[in-house]
Amino acid sequence: MTQGLRRIGGCGLGIVLAIILIISLVAWSLSFLDKPSPFRQLSPVPEDLPPVGGAEVPNIDVEAPGRTADKLTWWSDQLADATSIPAQALRAYGNAELIARQSWPNCNLRWNTLAGIGWVETRHGTYNGNIFHRSSLDENGHPEPPIVGIPLDGTNNTTHVPDSDGGVFDGDTEFDRAVGPMQFIPSSWEHFGRDANGDGVADPNQIDDAALGAAALLCFGDRDLSTPEGWRSAILNYNQSEDYLRKVAAAANSYAIEQPATS
Structure with missing residues (x-):
């Protein structure tokens, strides 16, 4: 017994x-999600503001029909492993830089600034708030499952933002919610939304469109992002937080030296 x-x-x-x-x-x-391999020796990250420019984006015809970002596949394949940025997101950022160069020539926006924002906002379309069921970009550049924030109803330290899109983008007919890889709220998307993948629809849930919409927001007001003042103003216009600005700068500088962002 x-x-x-x-x-x-x-x-x-x-x-x-x-x-x-x-x-x-x-x-x-x-603990290793979103972190580089523990076996990789990372270099010190520059503290430049604005961040150091990333690898040059090759010139492509961004006015061609269809999804022009796909023309950057060979470029993104070279950088994806080094930076840990999904290749599809990299192409979207590079495509947006080239379009911005034509549309807002005084802006001097670089792709790694967009990548810094994409990292902080959603880990390039992969973080949706659920660490056990993360999103990934499908073949058309949409996060699956979709990335939708909490309702902006004035609680939980949010601003009160009544619904502006009839729930078309965020599924909420009472309040706006941040959506997609770059976390646009529909009321902001109404002003800055752009079609970058050639399907005739400006969709904040699609990575190419979202990256170009972010470029439009950053370059708004004829900003020059090659200056410290212009870059700071642009990022704080995206999110009015000094901590946010520091994180975007750190990520952008990490990508400039072709290594993953870590914070």
Whole structure:
């Protein structure tokens, strides 16, 4: 009888230890999400403001029909592994830089600034608030599952923003919500939304369109992002937070030296 009880107790302890081990392994695995390999030696990140410019985007015909970002595939393939940015998101940022160069020639926007924003906002269309069911960009550049923020109803430190799109983009007919890879609210998208993938629709949930919409917002007011004042003004117009600005700058500078963002 005593032996039987001891066996049962031992088995119970084994199960508990196994559960603890599994939880520890899951926590350890999650700790590496969005982080570079622990075996890679990262270089010190520059603190330049504006950030150092990233790798030059090759000239393509951004006025051609269809999804022009796809013409940057070979360029994005070279950078994706080094930066840990999904190749499709990289192409969207590069495409947006080229379009901005034509549309707002005085802006001097670089793709890695857009990438810095994409990192902080949604980890380039992969973070939706659920670490166990992350999003990924589908073949058409839409996060799956969709990335939709909390209602902007004035609670939880949010601004009160009544619905402006009839729920078309965010599914909420009462309040606006931030949506998509670059986290636009529909009322802002109404002013800055652009079609960059050639389908005739400006969609904040599509990475090419979202990146170009972000470029339009950053360049608004004839800003020059090659100056510290212009860059600061642009980023704070996106999000009025000094902490946000520091994180975007750190990520953009990391991408400039072709390594992953880490904070």
